[in-house]
Amino acid sequence: MNDRLPHEKGFHVSWDQIHRDSRALAWRLDKRGPDDGAWRSIVAITRGGMAPAMIVARELDIRKVDTISVKSYDWQEQASAKVLKSPDADVMSDGGKGVLIIDDLVDTGKTLELVRQLYPNAHFATVYAKPQGREMVDTFITEVSQDTWIFFPWDMALQYVRPYRGN
Template structure:
């Protein structure tokens, strides 16, 4: 097996790790909402933001959860970000009191697009790459720009060749 993914580095996240990191994000966000520290609602950027949003909503006891669907990848190739489904407009307003969550900020294009619609929302991600850091208000872990993050919902267990060398 000699074929490799086109990405130089891979960072594999297991379900227990995304759960721990999402809980850490919730703790960092606790008390930072504008309504006596509370958030009016959480909006998950689909699809990657859905698992972290569920965990953060549980930890912070936020019962109103909606989604915004943004397509910015075609498989593993980045494309122009496009909103496919917007959250309830009465809920959103200009974003005040809304916590918008995603799993990762990469180039920042997705968050830039969403921020144009909801400029007063608070943007949080579990993971962040350097190009995207300016677009996110709160995150837990920064990884290098050339790292490809493999999330548990994208993986199946299988053999993987060593990064360097093929000797057994």
């Protein structure tokens, strides 16, 4: 019998790793925008999408960056997604055409499904993707299993962790 909690099958991401993976996302998105390959702006889904969006904006020299705040988790429990703050209406004209919407992770896809309904012409990119939400994202870098909990550097502190197998 396994007495581990589901989130204990962890994928730990360091600041170096999120930076490398976000740069890889930028390279994958480069010259793929609708305006002769260019993107008009970036909208980060707060809070997890802010660090990757900053890195992608720097790599692709995109100066217009905004946020959309969507709450879909209460601690580690997923809840109904709801928009707490929308991006500027001028940025999202034409349903988001030419806009990159960036998040750290697509899990079940509920957050991106809500945002996609609001901005159907935007391009959705995440650094990490789980199978259940993968169809909601247009571009991603790394896929992990649905039962893996990703520990991002902004959520961690250094401490001892038991080995995955054994005591």
